[in-house]
Amino acid sequence: VKPRTATVVGVGETAYARWGGLADVTEYELALQAIEAAVADAGLQLHDVDGLASFADDRNDAVFVAADLGLPELRHATMSWLPGGGGACAAVANAAIAVEAGQAEVIVVYRSLCQGQFHRFGQGPGARRDDGRPPGLRRARSPLDEHAAFTMPFGMLSPPITYAMVMQRHMYRYGTTSEQMGNVAVRFRDHATRNPRAVMGDQPMTLDDHRSSRLVAEPFHLFDCCMENDGACAVVVTTAERAADCAKQGAEIVASAQGNPGAFGHGQYVNVYLDDDLYTSGGGQVVARDLFARAGIGPDDIDVAMIYDHFTGLVLLQLEDYGFCRRGEGGPFFSETSLPMNTHGGSLSEAYIHGLNHVVEGVRQLRGESTTPVPGAETCLVTSAAGVPSSGLVLVKVP
């Protein structure tokens, strides 16, 4: 390990609550609290922090964060362009790149979401129309707006609809079933029941519960969809050299990757215009290839995985993208594998913080702090959202 190798040394979060559950505090205040918690976990002080990173239209501007936390200097501030939950690992990657390049020493990556105070994330432009004007054309404000014209007027209004259509095609091509998707929901909920932070920790789930939950967009039932939450989390990235003096064991970022096959994400991220093989994938092929090449390992070397779980079915697609099983075999593979995944409960059952909480859990797992520990786990894969341009990390336990 080189002295400047990027290492995660601290993780932290606020309380996680259901939509609107943290109404007395601003989303921005939650971001500040999560950053403070992660820095404290690392055994560092706020005056050690000289960089900030986030992703996907974060409302909680790093420049304000730096001022309000009294950082002596802000030397690096980045926000990944990758949309929605695709950018969580990319934000950590951008922090790692900056630290390794000597642009900053201690960078905090943060994400705060108060879904109760803002509109539903992923709801497309023009989704709310209450101006009383007669229907007609209007001028596009962005390429996204322009593409949304070919989905929104048809009622394709929210991510569960978009990805229901992907899974419908996957079921048609490969025989994937709703029960196989239910297995994902049930297993992650089981993990959540041991995690005091998990929003759904007090509500065990059976396959029957999954099957009888209301339909949102076929084939997705309610329990195929992640929650919408209030809460924030953060991770602290620094050099291996600094990590040696931190309070707890670190997790080395041995590889990071971000991106997508060229046109993936096209058409307001709906991908319906793409080749069938690409459409029925999670789009993680480029990230998977680069990530494993950079880490010098393969899927078989992964001890525990945090797979972005906005929708149950897309967990299965990522297992295919990342080469844990062959294309089309995600459903049966999930049911049979002993690979531990989303030991915190994931976005389906711990909290929906755009997958930055998956990085938090990856670090806890390697430190032996998880509430569903994987004995001897040394190598952890973390993925960000499938179905959009995305990113991933391989974390390794620092001895």
Place this chain on the structure above:
Amino acid sequence: MSELRWFPDAMPVPAVSPVTLPWWRAAAEHRLVVQVCDACGATRHPPSPRCPRCHAPGSSWRDLPGTGSVFTFTVVHQAFLPALAEHVPYVIAVVDLDDSDGARLVTNVVDGVPSTVCIGDRVSIVFEDMGPDLAVPRAVTDVGAPDR
């Protein structure tokens, strides 16, 4: 112009740019068109400023027959807009458009029972007039089509 109406006025309205306006103008005239690259002849949808295959900017518009097959679909049960509360469940389908060299259209299958839609179903495009200058393509099942 048809009197057919399926969706409420409060549906999101299309945002257009100079690149996409010709497609929506054609739709207002109840014509389904596809953008064709002047340089290499490749089609593309939705309309975009350059050909993704040969990178040339010039393009023209070709009329399509307005038939196709369901590539994928979903039956939406949750009303993500208050105005849709009376309209769920509704079907969104992606249609492989005939004679389009690979173009697909997001649309709605508006006739029949939502639970009977299947991948591969043959459909015909019809237009719903939503306003004076706005018509939105929808799909009806076309049971008489030969290659069903």
